[in-house]
Amino acid sequence: MLNMMNSNRPTNANGLQNDGKRGHDLSVFSYASIAAATCNFSDKNKLGQGGFGPVYKGKFVTGQEIAVKRLSKCSEQGISEFKNELILIYELQHTNLVQLFGFCIHGEERMLIYEYMPNNSLDYFLFDSIRSQQLDWDRRFRIIEGIAQGLLYLHKYSRTRIIHRDVKASNVLLDERMNPKISDFGMARIFANDEEEANTMKIVGTRGYMSPEYVMGGNFSTKSDVYSFGVLMLEILSGRKNNSFYNDDRAINLVGYVCQTTTPFVLLVGERFIDSGLPNVFLFQAWALWSEGAGLGLMDPTIGDSCDKDQMLRCIHVGLLCVKENAADRPTMSDVIPMLTNESMSLPVPTKPAFCSERNVITDAVDGNRPEIVASVNGISISDFDGR
Structure with a gap:
């Protein structure tokens, strides 16, 4: 499923693709919208670094803030975690769990898009x-x-x-x-x-x-x-x-x-x-x-x-x-x-x-x-x- 998806479809203001939902009812975002939201993944927007890869703060033109986990290309663990979160997240809806909005797959790029938590960890x-x-x-x-x-x-x-x-x-x-x-x-x-x-x-x-x-x-x-x-x-x-x-x-x-x-x-x-x-x-x-x-x-x-x-x-x-x-x-x-x-x-x-x-x-x-x-x-x- 994951390798077949791409981000070449037309998108709305938030970068959400027109078909709206794919896979486990998660939104598919275009690469261009995520790059724009994070100022092309600038260091000033970088929130941290994990085993998955770097995490960036982003903001869509609509004003909605997001957190973007960008898979490091050299991270074998990250590929496994990326798939695991996509498979699991559909099942999880609770006020004390972070919400996953969707994902972006573009070429070798793999990203997860979450709600932004303003008070860090x-x-x-x-x-x-x-x-x-x-x-x-x-x-x-x-x-x-x-x-x-x-x-x-x-x-x-x-x-x-x-x-x-x-x-x-x-x-x-x-x-x-x-x-x-x-x-x-x-x-x-x-x-x-x-x-x-x-x-x-x-x-x-x-x-x-x-x-x-x-x-x-x-x-x-x-x-x-x-x-x-x-x-x-x-x-x-x-x-x-x-x-x-x-x-x-x-x-x-x-x-x-x-x-x-x-x-x-x-x-x-x-x-x-x-x-x-x-x-x-x-x-x-x-x-x-x-x-x-x-x-x-x-x-x-x-x-x-x-x-x-x-x-x-x-x-x-x-x-x-x-x-x-x-x-x-x-x-x-x-x-x-x-x-x-x-x-x-x-x-x-x-x-x-x-x-x-x-x-x-x-x-x-x-x-x-x-x-x-x-x-x-x-x-x-x-x-x-x-x-x-």
């Missing part, structure tokens, strides 16, 4: 000491709840069950009212309604947000997204990145024990240890503070007096339940929302967060059962290594 505010002051407690709680509602829709109420597989701060965009919208479904997977989990030899996602069963064995399910949500929620509460303790360039070329409870999760590949970025230090510290009755020590100080302390402690509690080591012990998103909003609902006691023992790491590596890992770092997806 959540990480733009959350991890900046100045901008984070705009995120008072009520706003942070609304963002947490909105993300939870979006994931609940994907897992339970969309026509097919969707596992996002890359829930993180940079994939949560904020509209003009700072409402959160989950974006970037290039790595998402569709599940049959009776399907509970799946296995893959190609792991995709972002270091620090991937669940242990996914990193270690390639097993993923809705509980994988729950784990990522738990990490993200603790980031929102603390204003700290889960991987802030790590050096991304760290590689230890020694054979020995390196994986302890409070050190980063490490994979052995050949004779090389590689930090996968599972946030053991971050999560362990959050759990330790909570278990010692000092959970408020995790709070981002920029929240200040706006914080509802009981609500904050409850959110930390729920976040820790979401990152439990065993997937079966984590709540579903259907459970998470009443846990967050029903103050009279009793919650189970969270256990120590997931971490990997040295023995498991070395055993999996020696057995040669390690899957390929495609990790997204700082919003850019790269292939870190292949299991041999």
Whole structure:
């Protein structure tokens, strides 16, 4: 389907072609209209760069603003993500999901056209000491709840069950009212309604947000997204990145024990240890503070007096339940929302967060059962290594 389409038909004022709809009820835009809207993809209109390729802000002559993801010609991953988003997006209509308007295919060009989010992504505010002051407690709680509602829709109420597989701060965009919208479904997977989990030899996602069963064995399910949500929620509460303790360039070329409870999760590949970025230090510290009755020590100080302390402690509690080591012990998103909003609902006691023992790491590596890992770092997806 995708390779047969072109953008040579007459268009209306927004560059929408006259037949209006193609494929999965998505609009087909002409290349000329997208180039004009983005000032020929000028650097001043560039919003960012991801594994798919660069993202540009655009504005049609009608005044409608758009965001354009332009596939990098050298990106094999981008081609797969492009097709995946087109296939998935028809099924997804929710206030907490970014809307895809359509696409453009012109020669070798592949572009996705989205609604424009004027307040950028959540990480733009959350991890900046100045901008984070705009995120008072009520706003942070609304963002947490909105993300939870979006994931609940994907897992339970969309026509097919969707596992996002890359829930993180940079994939949560904020509209003009700072409402959160989950974006970037290039790595998402569709599940049959009776399907509970799946296995893959190609792991995709972002270091620090991937669940242990996914990193270690390639097993993923809705509980994988729950784990990522738990990490993200603790980031929102603390204003700290889960991987802030790590050096991304760290590689230890020694054979020995390196994986302890409070050190980063490490994979052995050949004779090389590689930090996968599972946030053991971050999560362990959050759990330790909570278990010692000092959970408020995790709070981002920029929240200040706006914080509802009981609500904050409850959110930390729920976040820790979401990152439990065993997937079966984590709540579903259907459970998470009443846990967050029903103050009279009793919650189970969270256990120590997931971490990997040295023995498991070395055993999996020696057995040669390690899957390929495609990790997204700082919003850019790269292939870190292949299991041999």
